[in-house]
Ligand code: 13P
């Protein structure tokens with residue numbers, strides 16, 4: 001608690017804000033200025049005028065997007081090791097190879113990519129708008145990476161041919177959810193609704209009453225009349241869900257679904273980050289320029 005007060009003091013002194021992803025530790029969510037999914041956090045970072053420093057309590061690709069979208073600000077990632085393993089799965093070489101194999105086919109990259117991959121793409125998307133982004137393109141066929149599960153979801157929803165690059169990209173945390181676990185929970189709680197993130201496998205997605213981004217799941221839960229909700233995404237979201245809906249019961253579909261990378265941001269590290277103004281996220285200008293175009297094309301679809 002004292003640490004949270006010290007962070008609040010430093011924030012004021014340095015004119016900083018803290019943006020936190022829905023997967024952050026409860027104590028980090030509770031002291032953040034803004035909590036959201038990846039598109040909301042990017043938009044917030046892009047539109048921020050007042051603050052000089054943005055502390056990004058999340059993982060590498062989200063902080064990189066903030067630095068690209070608002071180059072005037074100092075963007076800090078409290079833990080340099082907070083790297084999304086899925087974002088490492090789509091290399092520049094892989095994109096180039098796919099482009100050679102499929103000439104003229106547009107490249108859509110999930111925001112869970114490094115800036116250099118975004119720089120090779122035509123447009124970005126997040127889990128909140130992937131269907132809308134692909135539907136907006138004139139082409140019937142698109143290259144899409146790195147999440148194969150999200151690619152399959154988009155293909156089902158749009159009817160277009162969505163070619164995953166690489167063929168096998170995945171989120172290790174969302175892969176932990178199994179249809180059997182949800183089946184058993186549904187037997188125990190027959191009236192429960194099932195909310196699933198599209199990074200889960202297609203088998204799990206097909207069991208859902210609702211598939212969406214972390215914040216879309218939060219909004220759906222708030223509106224839903226259901227008293228019990230089964231949730232298949234990283235456990236951090238349950239803090240927000242329970243706080244916003246104290247009268248409802250939330251069950252994590254697999255108790256071990258933790259993203260260890262997201263959890264690297266502790267209050268201690270956020271304090272040190274703000275005090276010493278580390279670790280500054282920097283994207284080389286030529287890459288940032290191209291990556292920004294792909295991000296801006298996505299925001300234009302709003
Ligand atoms: P959201 O955009 O839904 O917050 O997802 C980001 C993410 O990393 C999911 O694992």
Ligand code: SF4
Nearest residue numbers: 084085086171173259
């Ligand atoms: Fe990356 Fe998965 Fe963690 Fe999201 S939950 S940041 S996709 S590893």
